[in-house]
Amino acid sequence: xxxxxxxxxxxxxxxxxxxxxxxxxxxxxxxxxxxxxxxxxxxxxxxxxxxxxxxxxxxxxxxxxxxxxxxxxxxxxxxxxxxxxx
Amino acid sequence: xxxxxxxxxxxxxxxxxxxxxxxxxxxxxxxxxxxxxxxxxxxxxxxxxxxxxxxxxxxxxxxxxxxxxxxxxxxxxxxxxxxxxxxxxxxxxxxxxxxxxxxxxxxxxxxxxxxxxxxxxxxxxxxxxxxxxxxxxxxxxxxxxxxxxxxxxxxxxxxxxxxxxxxxxxxxxxxxxxxxxxxxxxxxxxxxxxxxxxxxxxxxxxxxxxxxxxxxxxxxxxxxxxxxxxxxxxxxxxxxxxxxxxxxxxxxxxxxxxxxxxxxxxxxxxxxxxxxxxxxxxxxxxxxxxxxxxxxxxxxxxxxxxxxxxxxxxxxxxxxxxxxxxxxxxxxxxxxxxxxxxxxxxxxxxxxxxxxxxxxxxxxxxxxxxxxxxxxxxxxxxxxxxxxxxxxxxxxxxxxxxxxxxxxxxxxxxxxxxxxxxxxxxxxxxxxxxxxxxxxxxxxxxxxxxxxxxxxxxxxxxxxxxxxxxxxxxxxxxxxxxxxxxxxxxxxxxxxxxxxxxxxxxxxxxxxxxxxxxxxxxxxxxxxxxxxxxxxxxxxxxxxxxxxxxxxxxxxxxxxxxxxxxxxxxxxxxxxxxxxxxxxxxxxxxxxxxxxxxxxxxxxxxxx
Numbered sequence: 001x002x003x004x005x006x007x008x009x010x011x012x013x014x015x016x017x018x019x020x021x022x023x024x025x026x027x028x029x030x031x032x033x034x035x036x037x038x039x040x041x042x043x044x045x046x047x048x049x050x051x052x053x054x055x056x057x058x059x060x061x062x063x064x065x066x067x068x069x070x071x072x073x074x075x076x077x078x079x080x081x082x083x084x085x086x
Numbered sequence: 087x088x089x090x091x092x093x094x095x096x097x098x099x100x101x102x103x104x105x106x107x108x109x110x111x112x113x114x115x116x117x118x119x120x121x122x123x124x125x126x127x128x129x130x131x132x133x134x135x136x137x138x139x140x141x142x143x144x145x146x147x148x149x150x151x152x153x154x155x156x157x158x159x160x161x162x163x164x165x166x167x168x169x170x171x172x173x174x175x176x177x178x179x180x181x182x183x184x185x186x187x188x189x190x191x192x193x194x195x196x197x198x199x200x201x202x203x204x205x206x207x208x209x210x211x212x213x214x215x216x217x218x219x220x221x222x223x224x225x226x227x228x229x230x231x232x233x234x235x236x237x238x239x240x241x242x243x244x245x246x247x248x249x250x251x252x253x254x255x256x257x258x259x260x261x262x263x264x265x266x267x268x269x270x271x272x273x274x275x276x277x278x279x280x281x282x283x284x285x286x287x288x289x290x291x292x293x294x295x296x297x298x299x300x301x302x303x304x305x306x307x308x309x310x311x312x313x314x315x316x317x318x319x320x321x322x323x324x325x326x327x328x329x330x331x332x333x334x335x336x337x338x339x340x341x342x343x344x345x346x347x348x349x350x351x352x353x354x355x356x357x358x359x360x361x362x363x364x365x366x367x368x369x370x371x372x373x374x375x376x377x378x379x380x381x382x383x384x385x386x387x388x389x390x391x392x393x394x395x396x397x398x399x400x401x402x403x404x405x406x407x408x409x410x411x412x413x414x415x416x417x418x419x420x421x422x423x424x425x426x427x428x429x430x431x432x433x434x435x436x437x438x439x440x441x442x443x444x445x446x447x448x449x450x451x452x453x454x455x456x457x458x459x460x461x462x463x464x465x466x467x468x469x470x471x472x473x474x475x476x477x478x479x480x481x482x483x484x485x486x487x488x489x490x491x492x493x494x495x496x497x498x499x500x501x502x503x504x505x506x507x508x509x510x511x512x513x514x515x516x517x518x519x520x521x522x523x524x525x526x527x528x529x530x531x532x533x534x535x536x537x538x539x540x541x542x543x544x545x546x547x548x549x550x551x552x553x554x555x556x557x558x559x560x561x562x563x564x565x566x567x568x569x570x571x572x573x574x575x576x577x578x579x580x581x582x583x584x585x586x587x588x589x590x591x592x593x594x595x596x597x598x599x600x601x602x603x604x605x606x607x608x609x610x611x612x613x614x615x616x617x618x619x620x621x622x623x624x625x626x627x628x629x630x631x632x633x634x635x636x637x638x639x640x641x642x643x644x645x646x647x648x649x650x651x652x653x654x655x656x657x658x659x660x661x662x663x664x665x666x667x668x669x670x671x672x673x674x675x676x677x678x679x680x681x682x683x684x685x686x687x688x689x690x691x692x693x694x
Contacts, residue, residue: 013682020216027216031209031390032383038198038373049338053371056201057431058334061208065424068215068417075220075684076410083685 012082016075023071030060030067091154098151099166106171109144110310116140117314121509130508134273137512138519141311142288145304145523152296152303157552157693160297160559161228161535163405165692167302172411173418175302176402178309180207180423182258183265183522184585186312189427190500191493193434197368198378201431202385208427209386210393211420215413218394219403221604221681223412226688227404229532230397230596231540236690237603237677238611241545246618248536250595251397253622255529256570258396258588262526263289263567263574269519272470273512279575285523286571293527294560297535301527302405308520309422315517316426316497320433323504327448329436337432340439344370347442351451354487357478362471363490370438381642388647392589395596398525398532409684437500441489448503450475451486458484463502467495530570534562586646587629594625594652598660606664607678613664621656625649 034041038052046054098105120133158164167175185207192200227233231251235244266285271278292304324333329340348369356365373379393399402419406412440448450458455477458464467473474490477483491499498518501510538559543550550558599617602609625648631637633645643650669675680689 009679009683013679016682023212023216027209027212031205031212031386035202035205035382035386036379037375038371038379038382039375042371042373045338047335047338049341050371052373053341054338056198056205056371058428060205061424061428064208064212065417065420067212068420071216072413072417075413079410079684083683 008082012078015078015082019071019074019078023067026067027064030055030063034060091156094151095159095164095166102168102171106306106310109307110314113141113311113314117509117513120512121507124507124509130511131275133509133512134515137516138270138273141516141520142291142523145288145307146291148304148307149292149295149300152300154296154299155552155556157555158228159299160556161404161539162401163297163299163302165405165407167405167407167415169406169411169415170418171306172302172402172406172415173422174309175305176399176415176419177422177426178305178312178520178524179301179402179528180399180419180525181312181426181521182525182585183262183269183518185426185430186316186518186521187265187497188494189497190430190433190437191496193431194438194496195364195366195368195493198371198373199368199381199385201371202382203389204427204431205382206386206389207393208420208424210390211416211423213390213394214399214403215416215420217601217605218400219416220409220413220684222400222600223403223406224409224681224684224688226690226692228539228690228694229536230400230600231536232544232690233603234596234599234614235540235544237674238599238609238614239674240611243599243611243614243618244540244544246615246622247596247599248540250591250618250622251536252533254396254588254591254595255398255533256566257584257591258398259526259529259533259566259570260573261584262522262529263570265522266519266526267571267574269515269522273515273519282571282575285519285526286567288519289523289526289530290564290567292523293531294563297556297559298401298405298531301531302402304527305524308524311520312517312524313422313425315513315520316429319501319506319510319514320429320436322506322510323500324432324436326506327436327440327446327504333432333436334428337435340435341370344435344439344442345372351442351486354485356487356490358476360474360476360490363474363492365487365490366438367487370435377642384643384647384650388593388649389586389589391593391597391649391653395592395600396589397536397592397596398528400600401532401535402528433500434496437496437503440503442486448505450484450489453484455482455484463499466502467499473499526570530563530567533566534559537562537566587648590625590629590647590649590652591622593649594656595622597621597649597653598656602660602664604678604681607675608664608669609660610664610667610670610674612667613660613662616663617656617660620659621652624655625652628652 034055041052042050044051154160222233225233231244231247234247263282263285267278267282270284271281293301324330330336353367355367403412406415440446441450443449444452459475472492472495475484476488478488542558543555595618599614628651629645629648632639
């Protein structure tokens with residue numbers, strides 16, 4: 001493997017790791033932190049839902065779908081730029 | 087591939103949109119035909135039978151057309167499944183009889199603590215997408231143990247992965263065969279014991295001839311049926327009862343109204359319990375923080391990590407044409423799953439409100455006992471012991487704690503409560519059957535493939551030729567299916583208990599060996615073996631102790647979430663043992679680099 005290709009692969013993995021880390025942080029917030037504080041969030045409301053309830057039955061689910069979409073677009077861009085392109 | 091087989095396959099793949107479009111229209115046409123038959127006076131029984139037979143004959147037809155004699159078609163559908171269709175197939179593979187039949191009922195009765203399942207069974211896909219699926223697709227394995235066995239090397243690691251897979255998937259599949267038996271026996275009017283074997287026959291017709299290819303294309307068809315069957319009744323009910331055209335975004339008021347009513351009426355346990363049915367005692371949504379929150383997040387955690395470790399799900403992503411398509415299909419999968427999961431809480435809320443709110447015509451609670459006991463749907467479900475209304479305090483009025491229901495029937499009874507025609511109930515039965523069959527197919531195939539590919543071909547007889555391998559795979563499918571049906575017919579576990587256990591077994595034994603195999607180059611064979619043995623072992627031990635009452639659960643970690651114990655043990659064992667032993671050789675480390683690169687050929691060959 002050439003030196004250039006090696007370097008490209010290193011950057012590719014670094015960027016992939018960063019993206020994955022960001023995705024997992026957002027995931028953690030919507031999967032655990034918000035449901036944990038459902039009682040406090042319920043003091044607020046959204047679209048006629050108590051907010052804590054909304055996240056658990058709908059909001060977090062929508063975020064998960066969008067999160068995968070975001071990751072895939074980002075990862076596709078990383079692959080296009082730094083993939084070894086065989 | 088024989089010329090005839092390859093031609094058949096290509097013309098099918100070129101016309102997927104047309105084929106499934108016609109199929110969907112055909113199914114809707116059949117639904118309308120049944121509605122007309124009902125108006126002409128056909129009985130509920132006839133309609134139920136026609137729904138079930140019509141759909142099963144179609145699945146069997148697809149199974150027959152997908153027959154194959156190729157190893158890669160049998161194991162990974164020839165890696166030709168476009169992302170969109172793989173998303174639908176995964177959604178059907180994923181949403182079991184439990185999701186379809188029991189989820190809304192669970193939310194109805196379980197309140198906040200139960201909603202941990204909803205978060206867990208959707209959020210898990212973020213883990214699948216970011217940690218697992220694309221890398222396993224790049225690897226090019228046929229089965230999940232195939233990855234463990236190749237990445238770490240050696241038969242012991244492979245064998246342990248097969249063991250965890252079999253225990254987790256078998257626990258799960260008995261619950262699914264049980265569900266097919268329940269639905270078949272109710273719709274066809276045959277005994278449960280016979281219904282189970284009937285269900286198994288349907289399941290095998292889809293998978294036996296075509297393996298993964300057959301299962302893929304039947305699962306797409308089953309997803310279409312199950313999602314129509316779930317959404318149509320809810321939206322219809324919402325329109326008939328005046329809750330809005332699309333209820334999903336407007337039931338917040340209904341939930342708040344329930345909270346008011348609950349405060350007014352009071353949630354009391356029944357004066358006298360009735361076997362097999364229960365009254366509502368948990369508030370609709372009233373999180374208390376503290377231990378309540380802890381229980382929620384531990385359940386969600388166990389379900390999410392289980393999602394990312396269950397082989398019948400991961401293997402679906404081996405079938406896409408590329409790494410990128412694998413990622414894309416995870417996105418589609420979660421979207422298609424989301425459609426059902428964000429409907430279930432709406433269904434539970436609106437059904438509960440209809441029963442509770444005295445200002446609605448459907449109300450039951452607070453009404454005269456004689457009126458309620460004579461409602462058609464109350465009589466029907468009481469007759470089969472799934473519902474009971476008893477005037478226990480003798481005041482002639484139905485109180486909340488005098489109205490007993492089995493959680494499973496919330497979805498099935500909703501159309502009747504709302505006064506919809508019977509054709510809707512037939513549709514729901516077909517949807518439940520599709521959900522249970524598709525999951526059972528995926529699970530049976532995961533087990534049989536691991537045994538035939540990893541145990542038989544890779545460990546016992548590496549020289550076996552293709553013909554023999556595929557015969558072994560099919561014989562195993564029948565044997566395991568029969569074993570599952572036998573266990574199901576003994577009715578050993580409730581549907582939900584068994585499903586949650588499967589997630590915990592998979593998480594305890596497989597999560598870290600899979601994740602670290604990709605994300606930590608230093609992970610080696612000894613570490614992976616220790617991770618599987620100690621994780622799976624400690625989790626199983628904890629389940630045994632807590633379930634049998636030999637030990638108090640630690641911090642409320644009960645038998646439904648035992649991977650909260652098994653997984654940390656697995657992680658520690660794997661890291662410690664890996665660090666204590668020699669690092670993997672250069673070839674292995676290069677292989678990990680190769681897995682992380684989304685381009686280039688797979689690690690394992692097209693046929694191996």
